Amino acid sequence: MASKNRPDRLQVGKNHSFWQSWLHAWNGLKTVVIEERNMRTHLVVGALALAFGWWVGLSADQWLWLCLAIFMVMLCEINNTIAENLCDLVTGPHYHPLAKKIKDIAAGAVVFAAAFAVLVGLILFVPKLWPLVRAWF
Numbered sequence: 001m002a003s004k005n006r007p008d009r010l011q012v013g014k015n016h017s018f019w020q021s022w023l024h025a026w027n028g029l030k031t032v033v034i035e036e037r038n039m040r041t042h043l044v045v046g047a048l049a050l051a052f053g054w055w056v057g058l059s060a061d062q063w064l065w066l067c068l069a070i071f072m073v074m075l076c077e078i079n080n081t082i083a084e085n086l087c088d089l090v091t092g093p094h095y096h097p098l099a100k101k102i103k104d105i106a107a108g109a110v111v112f113a114a115a116f117a118v119l120v121g122l123i124l125f126v127p128k129l130w131p132l133v134r135a136w137f
Contacts, residue, residue, distance in 0.1 A: 032081050038110070039077050046070040049121060056128040066124060069117035076113040080106040 015021040032039050053066050083106035087099035 029078075032078055036077065036081055039074070039081070042070075042073050042077055046074070049117075052125065056125065058124065062124050065120050069113075069120040073110065073113045073117050076106075076110040080110050082106075 015024065033043065049066060049070060053063065058066065080103075083102050087096075087102050090096075091099045
């Protein structure tokens with residue numbers, strides 16, 4: 001009888017249930033968090049933004065913008081990780097200019113999303129902080 005962890009027992013077909021799909025998705029998210037330093041940074045910064053949003057008392061509309069910005073950065077980071085892994089799978093340890101181009105474009109998407117998140121943060125938080133800053137000076 002084959003062992004549970006042997007290669008001949010690894011799943012290669014479609015998932016058979018919703019829960020099996022959910023488990024694979026959860027494992028993918030855990031992998032990105034464990035293996036990608038930038039994703040951990042995005043999680044920490046996102047958590048700080050959420051805590052700060054709670055502290056300043058964001059409205060429901062403002063919460064939606066903040067969450068959109070945070071999730072967009074994380075989704076772009078996940079896609080960047082996918083692009084990097086696919087390029088590495090195809091090219092192996094060898095340099096290929098097209099693989100570099102793909103990785104650079106995916107990284108650029110993360111930067112673009114992060115710039116959007118910064119803009120959203122400025123729009124949401126500067127008006128809340130400005131009275132506090134003015135009171136100090």
